[in-house]
Amino acid sequence: MTTTQATHALVADRLTRDALAELLLALADDEFVIGFSDSEWTGIAPLLEEDVAMSSLAQDELGHAAALYGLLGELIDRDPDAIAYDREPDAYRHCRLLDHGRGDWAMTIARRYLYDTADAVRLEALVGGSWAPLAELVGKIVREERYHVMHAGAWLERLASVEGEPRDRLLAAWDALGPDAGTVFSPLVGETTLQGAGIVAATSGELEDRWRARIAPTLVRLRLPILPPTARPERGRLEHGEAFRSLWGGFTSVRRSDPGATW
């Protein structure tokens, strides 16, 4: 209870609290959706070692999501499990990039690379933020995400460098994801409030530019197409498609089988 009171006290201003809740929900939903989706590789990854690696990455993301839902739960005084599981699909705020299912291995790697590099840029803008609970949590998350970027980068390099099926599959995934890649930076409701309060250090637009500039040398070196502009950025975290509906059906099925049960 002490933590809850402290958390509320720090965000007494209603506008800031609402904006912060939107940010936490977007961050948590991103981590939750990619973590759950990548966990589908457990048991079927290309080799046993990679099976362990991908499962471990997926668990990391679910761990980050749990911590972020926990912060949000304290902020708005709601059970974190209820936030994670008891919403209709359209109420989730993950970015459209993650509405693409895991697909084949090339799709998973392309999605991971785009998401992890964008996530790294986004987290850097939060780590020195004025709301201590989030800044502290992000400081820890960043240390784990470093490895995620290394892993995705190592695989992207291999798929891109081997002509034939590996590169062809990667290019197909790249084309499919391209217009949605930048949705990690879709503007959030109240982000100017957050910037004013010193909780985030830059606007979504600035972060997106920074991310595109950062990955450009890698894309040039691997001869991957420069990403197109983000499609409908203002709707980037809304209107999740059929693929997500199916994923949602999976991750809520146990919870819905016996609502209110104690596990």
Next chain:
Amino acid sequence: MIDDTAPAGAATLEPWEVFRQEKEGDPMRHGGSVLAPDAELAVHYARELFGRRQESVRLWVVRRSDVHDLADQDLLQPPLDRSFKKPGGYLMRDKLAAARAVSGQAKPRARSG
């Protein structure tokens, strides 16, 4: 784990031996092995299999084919009596006891840990 039907151009997997250190100052101990196509992924997989639960502070990853193997029993387990090469060949116990008696020191206790 090894796919014989891998397409041409695909890297072949080979075994890498992983040594791990549990805490600073400990010796490196053999942990096991991973299959990987190259050193970079071998290090990734070593990290996942021998380090993801914070059970290691350092890992060494060595390509198995770079390890020089010696298992020649003629060299390692010679058939003749070599007991004179063991420190047990020298009976130090009585001499040590006599020296302690002179100096008045007690026998040191076995080191723990």
